[in-house]
Amino acid sequence: MHLSNKKWSTRDIAELGVMVAALEAGKLALAYLPNVEIVTFLIIMFAAVYGLKSIIAVLVFVGVECLLWPVSLWSVMYLYIWPLLAVLAYLCRKQSSVWFWSIFSALYGFCFGALCAVVYIFTTGIHTAVTWWIAGIPFDLIHGVSNFAIMLILYRPIRKVFSYYHAHR
């Protein structure tokens, strides 16, 4: 599947559906754990393997989230936070070190609150945005550490499966 292709095959659409389903299922499966999520890991893997088209899956995922949950400021945050992650991961797609991707995931978790706070600058002002970000710093630290651990554990086996699948398409 390539973005430049004019036609999408049935397989392309099915793969898109699987990516969205995996993101949604992964998010719901770990929703009970505060600041632990697998969405970052999945988006990075999809971006590294499927490239920019993973952004389409990410946008569909955000759309599904908006259907499942009451739309609010988080919806706006999701609209740029997850696609931005896909773009950054795509730019680093040549990296193959588990340590690189683990630290990359951790960094995104550490910066998550600051990225979310951008919305508050435009809605309630810079003061609220900064205090909101500071209040969430302990959660950002937990988020970063958990992202690091998830990538460290899952990167090699999942990458292997993805590569095998991609090579046998």
Place this chain on the structure above:
Amino acid sequence: MSKKRNTLLLIAAAAVLVVAVLAVVYVVFGPKAQGGSKNITVIVTDDAGTETVYESRTDAEYLIDAVKEIDGLDVQGTEGDYGMFINSINGITADYNIDQAYWAIYVNGEYGTYGIDTQPVADGDEFSFVYERSAY
């Protein structure tokens, strides 16, 4: 030294730097409990928009302990992963799952960024508990 190794060192350094910045910002600008006696005002605005004002003198460092000391003010909540969540105030329950209602906390007129159990209390503070419904 290979380019990949340089990249790895660079991103590791960036992570260390970000953690250091987060830690310093939180220590310097994060919530700080204040000891000693403090005068505070607590205003409760219920689901009908009726305001009840409470004046209190307290030694409590956090809002949860300060409101417990106030006669005639009954705040009930449940402990969650992100701190205490207010369920009801003076018997009026806000249930987000039913009608998107919740008890909002305002600190000196601004929307609170901390939960009731992590909100520090300072002398002269005015706290408002407002029954609100999400517009979404």
